[in-house]
Amino acid sequence: MTDQSYDEWVAALGTDDAFYLECPEGHGSLPPRRTCPHCGATELSETPLPEAGTVETYTEVHVAGPDFAGQTPYLTAIASFGAVRLTGVLRDASEGDVETGLSVSAGTAENPDTGDAVVVFRPR
């Protein structure tokens, strides 16, 4: 297994084809996976990711690793999108505007320090 399926998932996140993996029990997870992390099922199907997510927790990072060193301070959050949670950088918001429960959309943007695609949330 390579990171290819992760890269494909990130690429899809920025389009109308955003998805997560769903097992027969309804548990959600994200690729790369061969098994459901919650029940071990091996039948995983691509299911559309809900358009709206909810911020569950967040932080403003002031001391970063090299891949984000040029962006401090920046916001990182975990948001729930139905059966799955995503971790991403929260853009178009300042810490004072954010609170848990904030409705966000998920997409991608370029990490200016590396040129890689990064998962981003934006307030809806």
Add this chain to the structure above:
Amino acid sequence: MNDVRIAGVGLTPFGRQPERTGRDLFAEAALAAREDAGVAREAFEGLHYGNFMGALAERQGHQGPLMAEAAGLDCPATRHESACASAGMAVRHAVQAIRAGEHDVLLAGGMERMTNLPTTEVTESLAIAADELFEVRAGMTFPGAYALMARAYFEEYGGSREDLAHIAVKNHANAVPNEFAQYRREVTVEEAMDSPPVATPLHLFDACPITDGASALVLVSDDYAEAHGLDAPVRVAGSGQGGDKMALQDREAFSRTPAATAAAEAAYDDAGIGPGDVDVAEVHDCFTIAEVLALESLGLFDHGEGISAAREGRTTRDGDLPVNLSGGLKAKGHPVGATGGAQIVEMAKLLRGDHVNSDALSDPRIGVTHNAGGTVASAVVHVLEVAE
């Protein structure tokens, strides 16, 4: 089953020692433990050694045999990696091997060399204990991960930055007399509150430092201790390990650490005790919020009550349950792969009565150590007991 005794303990001072190699650090701790135990070199049957980021920090993998050699031993050696719980896991494996009757005399411990790297590289090296795809690439740092847990805790149970500051104040106060501690100075709540943010709501004084250091223990079977007349009054009465999902986003909750709960329950069951029997604890306070999560996971405080334990004086040196009398990771320092072993070294000395802070305890019988890996995707808990 063979009972396991702690026959000898050794530490290096914890702190900034960028000029010292890993092999030099571990040799110092190991030789101190060997001298404390008074066990012949030829008696050692193996080394269980913890290290996390040596391949990045020193470009040195395969550290097991290297460190056996540094310790002056000629025996099989294994490196254990479980992020910040590496040394705790190394000790656990040594305990299991002695209990199983496979060995009678083992060296266990760990080492980490960190300050020879710039801070950004240390931050990146530590981040590999998180999920590379779903956390690190999303800008999560290690302080950031604990910050996400701290905010979730505040949302669920209440609590404030000031409550966390009291934990830093407590652990710094405990470190002052500890010659092995990195920061031997008291801090105030105001200083902690005014320190710069690292990852909100956590500020600099909520975080443990970057540290070099090593720890070592000589573990022997009860039979060996008796046959050789060793002075080994502390036994490892219980050992437990727990696990959880790697990424925070896949956990059931962010305000609890069930891997530590599972480890504690297993260790208590193994030792035949409950949390009410614990006299003293050394817990993994890599961030102040981590001490709160540890106290609650160990069952020492109910969920939602650990946050105020230091402020209320319950976990201070004169409280009913002193926690981190060593200074903890917060003030004593956190050389990642050495920490779990160092906690057991400190606890053994507290129970033996020859720790610099032993006078805070009145006839202690049972101590618990809690060593967490990553954001507690792995955890190991040990129960130490004064032997009858």
